[in-house]
Amino acid sequence: MTDDLTMTADDTTTTAAPVVAVVGRPNVGKSTLVNRLIGRRQAVVEDTPGVTRDRIAYDAIWNGRRFTVVDTGGWEPDAEGRAAAIAAQAEVAISTADVIILVIDAQVGATDADEAAVRILHRTRKPVILVANKVDDTRAESDAAVLWSLGLGEPYPVSALHGRGSGDLLDIIQDRLPELPSADGDIESGPRRVALVGRPNVGKSSLLNRLAGEDRVVVDSVAGTTVDPVDSLIELDDEDWRFVDTAGLRKRVKQASGTEFYASLRTQAAVEAAEVAVVLLDAAEPISEQDQRVLSQVVEAGRALVIAFNKWDLVDDDRRHYLTREIERELRRITWAPRVNVSALTGRAVAKLAPALRTALAGWEQRIPTGELNQWISGLIQARPHPIRGGKAPKVLFMTQAGIRPPKFVLFTSGQLDPQYIRFIERRLREDFGFTGSPISITVKAREKRGKPGRH
Structure with a gap:
């Protein structure tokens, strides 16, 4: 999963x-x-x-x-x-x-x-x-x-x-120079755009109302109450944030498969329109496959990510023990995302959301100078070279950061790298430079081998 x-x-x-x-x-x-x-x-x-x-x-x-x-x-x-x-x-x-x-x-x-x-x-x-x-x-x-x-x-x-x-x-x-699109995209001014997403009935509307300090959206124990929320401009920690609109998704789809299908569409629209997503999980219940799908949508869209465990007021010592195990098992691929334990009902720790959002956005827009990056990759490879395959190991010739929002890196190499070695490089990138709250993309460009003249 x-x-x-x-x-x-x-x-x-x-x-x-x-x-x-x-x-x-x-x-x-x-x-x-x-x-x-x-x-x-x-x-x-x-x-x-x-x-x-x-x-x-x-x-x-x-x-x-x-x-x-x-x-x-x-x-x-x-x-x-x-x-x-x-x-x-x-x-x-x-x-x-x-x-x-x-x-x-x-x-x-x-x-x-x-x-x-x-x-x-x-x-x-x-x-x-x-x-x-x-x-x-x-x-x-x-x-x-x-x-x-x-x-x-x-x-x-x-x-x-x-x-x-x-x-x-x-x-x-x-x-x-070759004609290339801007790697960083157009950075718009104005309030940062936040998507508050999660599976139905996890408490999104309750948390939005808590953050706004008033009832902006309808709250009901029936899953799927929210159909067409509008943009909400909310002040958090003396800064305005725009919680993005997910409207315009009520059109009929021929092969729809119920409310879950439309919930997925709304989630995707919110994530695509945002810069950072707060994925809300129910701390009182096991992390579900649907939770995993929502998290995957955010990662695959390349957005900054904050994970908020809601309903923390319902978590006792036994649940906290099992939740720790679940996080280690189910979220091991996204340990880089900041986690905040909140309660929309009581207001517990909701003030921690704004600092977590800023941290995630900073990681999303972080850039490493090329000279520093190449000194780092050279030292890393000297300390732990790529495993030898077929009698020789591919060499990393050069590394550059191609863009931000999210950070994208390109490795120029003498041959293809093992997937686990690429994951090792990503892990060390995070350990040494941070990139907290942001997915990272690493592309390998292997140098083409010069063909040897054939014998006739």
């Missing part, structure tokens, strides 16, 4: 922030350019080749558009030893990027290593922006023009050190 609460990742519904990889041979100014693109001095810069050795990802935004910039070590196609390992990291960045920036030192001109890099980039069939760096004034622009001969199109002259041309370059990057 609890399997319904398992989150699934789907490549078709989760969209990663576009990735821009900055590559080039050593000491051409890649990290300086990265600092210009992200608008802050974060990448380590030193006038010594080879300071950057790994792929390092940074969040960037330009004209309201989010993207990820990946700084790489010096890329030399024929490198050996440690330089070869650094070059391999750059090649991984290229394979996972949407747009590639090749940086060339305009004062030096195109070297044999640059020309070899161009040949490799031609085969990627990805958008490549040729940047001629260290063009500090108009007199040096002729040095950039020579790079037309590389066959990558127009070379864009910039001075990463002084910022010359960086704004134009950001515009060009934005034009080359």
Whole structure:
């Protein structure tokens, strides 16, 4: 029964922030350019080749558009030893990027290593922006023009050190990024929207009246009394909250199966219209299959979640013992949801609902910076690598948070990950970063293997 609460990742519904990889041979100014693109001095810069050795990802935004910039070590196609390992990291960045920036030192001109890099980039069939760096004034622009001969199109002259041309370059990057919808959605102003849902006769109307301080809706011991509730604007803890409307669902459905069918429709409508759902459970009765279905609707809709156990005034010591067991067994997949024990009849602990709602919404809108996220995933994998399957283990190459409301993550890997390992990553994400009150979506994008030429 609890399997319904398992989150699934789907490549078709989760969209990663576009990735821009900055590559080039050593000491051409890649990290300086990265600092210009992200608008802050974060990448380590030193006038010594080879300071950057790994792929390092940074969040960037330009004209309201989010993207990820990946700084790489010096890329030399024929490198050996440690330089070869650094070059391999750059090649991984290229394979996972949407747009590639090749940086060339305009004062030096195109070297044999640059020309070899161009040949490799031609085969990627990805958008490549040729940047001629260290063009500090108009007199040096002729040095950039020579790079037309590389066959990558127009070379864009910039001075990463002084910022010359960086704004134009950001515009060009934005034009080359794939067209993607906003990952975060439109965040509306006004009172936060709350769905108060649960199976019939669990006390939803009684709790709404208690929260409002007046009789807003009809309360009856007959299940299903509420048919067409209206939006209720309620002040909780000095803040206005809108408890959402579930009206407009009285239309006939040919294959309806009684009141439970319409209750499910009302629940779905309320959840879809809300940002956070309060799922009300009857603390005096066992957690039912219908309770599980309501919880699943909230999780699958990607809404923030608070669980409220109503009728706590009817819970004695024996019931409390069994309820603890039920929670461990039936709600083990959603231990991340805040739980509040309330009584709509007596008003017990209803003041705790507003803080729980704020906590859940904060988790729903939480974002981890890409650099911090990749440092975290690297340490996690070093401490507990993926199990070896078929003689080797898939590697996690890169991780990014694709969006919020709810938090969505994308793992770029060298192969598919075991489902239990993905669940391990999610569990550790919650342990280390919180995300209290929100479902999490994790998508795995495995790098396609290069096909070997067939023998004839």
